[in-house]
Amino acid sequence: MSFQNTLAYAQSQDQADPLRSFRDQYHIPQHNGKDTVYLCGNSLGLQPKSARAALENEMVKWAELGVEGHFTGDNPWFTYHAALAPATARLVGAKPEEVVVMNQLTVNLHLMLVSFYRPQGKRYKILTEAGAFPSDQYALESQVKFHGFQPDDAIIEVAPRAGEHTLRTEDIVNTIQQHGEELALVMMGGVNYYTGQVFDMAAITQAAHGVGALCGFDLAHAAGNVTMQLHDWDVDFAVWCTYKYLNSGPGGTSGVFIHERHAHNPEIPRFAGWWGHDQNVRFQMKKGFTPMPGADGWQLSNGQILPMAVHKASLELFDEAGIENLWAKSERLTGYLEFLIKELNQPKEALEVITPAEPSARGCQLSLLVHQNGRQLFETLMANGFILDWREPNVIRVAPTPMYNTFEDVHRFGQFLAAHFNK
Template identity: 70%
Template sequence: MNYQNTLAFAQEQDQNDPLHHFRDKFYFPQVNKQDAIYFCGNSLGLQPKSAQMYIDNEMYKWANLAVEGHFKGEEPWFNYHELLAAGAARVVGAKESEVVIMNQLTVNLHLMLVSFYRPEGKRFKIITEAGAFPSDQYALETQTKFHGFNPDEAVVELYPREGEHTLRNEDILQAIKDNADELALVMMGGINYYTGQVFDMEAITKAGHEAGAIVGFDLAHAAGNVPVKLHDWDVDFAVWCTYKYLNSGPGGTSGVFVHERHANNPDLPRFAGWWGHDASSRFQMKKGFIPMPGAAGWQLSNAQILPLAVHRASLELFDEAGMENLRAKSEKLTGYLEYLINDVHVGKDVLEMITPTDPNARGCQISILVKQNARELFNKLMEAGIIVDYREPNVIRVAPTPLYNSFEEVYRFSEILHKTLEAHQ
């Protein structure tokens, strides 16, 4: 695409954008009595305007039906989680039976590790990316300790080559091959939260299986951001949150994928709970756990209805927009951001983009390493009404999301960035 560093070009792109009207379906925070330029959907997505209606529906049922709301009225709470399965499956490329919305991300990651990190004999190692999000690091560390291993030996962290910021795919695949005899699990993020690098999940899964290992992903920064085909890629399991690109509220609920070859195996070890028990006999209150078929068999407690209601509102917007359409816009929007950052003249030596330039290796996010006065630059951007994200020691993460951000906002961001850099020369 031939980009231009002009307001007229940005506005023309918005006029021709078939998804542009979706921004009217969200609330934007205010800065200086104006809508902020919100490029922080990789941390917390905006609130869909329809979320309140979905919550109010459940509050009405609670007020008027109380406990009877579990079984009476439209959409009883007993099987409310089933209303979200199809939409969630479309977001992550799964069969409806392979997904369930429940709990929160790290709880679900631990539940998956109980079932899928099964060290045996000399196979005890886990491969992951260095600098994974802390929750993943802590989960892998404590799970290996739980099995009696030293995490420094059991968790193999993959680092970029010297002088580089991101992992090369060939190095990941080689590491899997080199550790094949001792490898029990490959567990990585679908996208690295810090650099914004999208990993080749299909190739990693294939290599992990060839090595005799189980393969799982944390899709916290991938779900709702980039196309994912968990079933077709033959991934064993995955987890994700819904409060980032999936716009389902702070601390929102989480999703789980379990491939059908595992999901329909009642003998697979797991930590069981009441809501994962066979629904037809659940209220008989008998001993002896009989798992629900599919991913639903990993549920613990009855569903958190209010967070599910918010997520339902968001999933309907994703269904309306379509992941393919969102991805097509995202590539153009992020490409425009990259173009404009590269077009800066004053202070250009201060900035370094550490996100891959290959559109297939990134999503909405571009991470900018700021070599001087990073925190000061971040503060100035925020004061100017641009909400972005700062990560220590000196990275600003900028994430224009296609569901509610515009080309004009990207242009305005670049204008303010350039003026701010110029003022510090």
């Protein structure tokens, strides 16, 4: 890609952007009466302007209909989750019956581990990436302990090579093959939260299946960020949150993918709840759990209608924009950010991008390793209207999100960094 380090160039790119109108569909936080440069969609996405009306619509239904809102009006609450499935499936490359929106991410991860971490004999180990998000680490630790194993023995972590920050796919595959007879499950992030590396989920899944293990992913930093084909990749299960790139509100609901070969198997062990029970006889209140077909059969309780209403409003914008179009813009926008950082000509001892340079191996996040006074730089940026994300010990995560960020946003950030490092 050919870029230019000028405001005029950035503005020309914004004018030519076919997705430029979507920025107007979001509330941009203000700083001194002006739009902030919000580069933190990897932590909390911005509020869609349509979210308030969507939420108010359900509040009105609650006020006017009470309990009857479950069965009457547009999108009855009884089947509200089903209205989210088609758009959710399009986001992650799945069939509608393979996805369900419910609960929150770590709750869903535990539910998936109940079903898909089934240690037997010497096949009891889980492989994951070193430095996985803490919730994933804690979930895996507690699950192996629940089965009577010690985490130091039962959890295998794949770490980057000496002097490198990211994982090589060949090292992941080789480790899977090395421990093949012991592996019950490969469970990794789709995108590493710290480095922003997108893992080759297709290759990892194939390697796991090749040794007789199952394979699942935490897509918290992938859903709404990168294109995926979970069904075609033969992934066994995946979970994700919706409050980051999917802009569905703090503490928002979560998504689950379960491949159809599992989703339509009623014999798979699970923790059951009445909303996962056959809806045709659910209100007969009888003993004996009969799961709904598809991923719906993993539901526990009735849907979180208010968070789901916000999520539905957000999904409508993603459907309109198209995840492939967002990915194409993301590649250009993140590439422009990388170009501007390289223009600083800083030695690696001062500033280092630890996110992969290959566009296919990253989403819209670049992680900047600031070796000296990184926290001070972060606080200076925040004080000047740049909203970003700090991760210990010395990384600033910068995420130019294609749904609402602009080339001018990225250029302003680059100019500020240049002024900082050249003073």
